[in-house]
Amino acid sequence: MVDGQGWTGLGYRSWADATQIRDRLAAGADPDAELDWSDTPLHRAAVSGTPEVIALLAARVRDVDALRAGRTALWQAVDNSRHDNARALAAAGADPWLPMMSGWSPGRLALAGPEPELFGPPPPGAGLTDAERDAVAEARRLIAALGEIWYDGIGLACVAGLDAAEVVRRLDATPVPEAEATGAATLDIVGVTDVPGGCVVTQPWGYAPQQPGVLGLVSVGTRCYGLYANPKSGNQGSIAVDGAIEGWDLHPGGWAGEGDPPELVLAAYLYRHRAEAYSCAYAGLRLTDPRAVTGPPDAWVRLPERDWWAWP
Template sequence: MGFFDDLVLPEEPSPERAVWVGLGPPGEDEGRYAPPVDRFAPARVPRLDVVGAGPGTRVLLTGWSVWPRSVTLHLAVFRSVRRQDPEAGRQSGLRVGLRFSDGRRVTSLDGRVSRRIPFTGPQGRADVATTEQAVGLIPLDPGLHHSHRSLFKTDVDLYLPELPPPGEAVLVVEWPDESVPETRTAVDAEELRAASRRALEVWPDLYPPEPEPESAQQWGTFATMEMSGPPAFLAPPLTRRQLEALRREEEARQRYVPRADWQRMGYRDWGDAELIRARLAGGAPLTAVAGQSGATPLHLAAERGTAEAVTALLTHDADGNTPLVDARDDDGHTPLWYAAQNVDEGAVRALLDAGADAWTPQSGPWSPGRLLSTTRLAPLVRGLPGAVEPSAEETAAQRRADALVAAFGGEPLWTEGLGICFVRDLSEDEVVRRLGADPARCPRTAPDDAPFDPADYDVSLRYVGVLGVDGAPGGCVITQDGYMPSDDAVLRAISAGTAAYGMYFNPKGGTFGTLARDGEVVESEEIGLWPRASDPEAFWTFRFWQRKHDFPHGANLMAYACAAAGLDIDDGRDAAGHRGPRRWVELPPRLRR
């Protein structure tokens, strides 16, 4: 009589059943994100220790399940009183981590990665799903639905997808919400590594060494929906946004830590006096080369910073032992030159009060004092040692230049990709005729009614707009969203007996101008760059040297073009705006590119 015979009824033999699903060969991710429970029975390493304690909470280490290449940490949380749980997903929930003997750290807060999981759809079509996957100490579902768990005891299983390296590891537990302080417990990694050799492989001979024929059983997969999950009181990892916020906070904290160099100083950092003082406190040298062309920290603070930043550097040099205030960069310019280019009153005052030399020339005849004498800060440098009063001719030329700049108004100008040409004395009709068209067939119309599609760049290059401008003398302006107004052929055609200056604001960089007189091109140049001693005086008069200004971007370049063509216009806003009504002329083939 068999052991169970008296407890069962006889039955017919079971019919052969179809295979529902078969255990397939291990995949690439086997054991990476979850224990290999389908293939191995783990070795158990028991341990019973309180690894964290609060007024009404105990966190116990109850042992380890050890797999061939990984471990599962088993904790049990006991609470004597259950209060209303705080909001789930709090960072002040239960935190668990391991510190390895090699210094590495893994925790239950290590974040998530995007995991791609291949699967076969209902029609047998291969597809890939993407899911967020925890890494580090990976929380597992202990296997009991919430309704079956004790109110006062909760299991917590955390999976480590590697064996700890040899040596002593440390288990760290903290739970601010339950007033459990950071608690450290030693872990014998050697014991866990030894136990890994005792893990039992359940199906060592399941897969044949050679591939099966195509008609053989195909391995399948089967998925179930988990209705439970790890305990909600585990502190979650930070989101990407939270990690980025922490990174910015850490950068801000490190920003003002004293250091003995000027590395990693960005453009705006030279205006941060507190940051500059922190670097100085760390021993950063005042005379170091901190920028291009041999610029010192004081050069850069004067160029990009504030009066407070300049003062922080000057105050640090209060003993006067360092030749700081009149230090020269590779181009022979002092910090006062940089401050003058910005017309920065606070920085200029601070440097002058520190004894900066204002009137020694630094680029041809130009000195910081001479630059400043053409601005609202002129009273600060008049009467200083070496001061030079500008001549009547220089004063008149500067006034004419500033009046031409002012003629383009105070509103922003759209210059990107603009081609514009100023031609002296000619009327609209005459310019239209010189461009090969009949004035009677070119009425003044708005851009929206132009005889071409502005979105078609190639076609639009065949058309230019012509508009008369008043002045003494006045003339005409030719505009286009393209380079043709500065083209040599166009300039030759319109400049017979007069002068024309065309320029193109290249959206790829640079502004290029061309001057034509009496039907011949006489000058081609890039304009708007910071001038050198060898450049024409007009580059200085039209303020190419000035970095910060109170006129619209590009207004001084258009004023320079007007002067080069001999125009003295009263109002250039319509001309520069190139969006108002004008006469549209189709260029003949001989004037096209």
């Protein structure tokens, strides 16, 4: 549903129906209306519409570069890989190099994507930095190394700079035979695996690795990213730095928010729908295959009995 000002009743697919959009506009629908989720019709069409619909709306709006939630319709098109709509918006006068989202512009974002020449060469000073190009290359490598992962219910803690032995020591965990761990589905058993850059704590069936007590202990002197692929509500992320929980109920593999720092705006784009890869990348882990995530781990261990939700 879309609220008010002539757009009520439109569903997701309706924005690709040029006849319906044209009829709404002819009946007096406001092309600059603020819809639910702070969208305008043009923002909505940038994601769900067609170039024809983009042209209809762009010819009627007051400002083709109007910002909603810190982004223009052109940003929405690039961020959602709707390059057909991005071209239509640019042809209608949208500015690819207008800064937004912590200094990024739609054009700079496109430089990090699969079609870097979408808007032609960047203006002086608007290209990617060396660090950003490195981040793009690493994202492509890491995503390819992990492949497709569909593990609803998995929990991870991606720990920077510590090996599995140190993580086990900090958790005061004890070894568990593989035969006992396999199929146990108990929250006190987790797997640990050494990877380039650190260690991954995993639980194929639960959220234990991202409990605050686990994250707090393993992040002292370093940082880690926790993930729980909640089958009911989607991916839930958390950040711990030097023993402090600094982020909770985050959305790895989702979209960047207005006010996110520049590096996370880029990461959200590079790792869209790749929550496990995003979690590893945040901690600087450079996995070469998916085993640390999908198993079997280097070792199974049992967490001691305590309230792992209580921290500190």
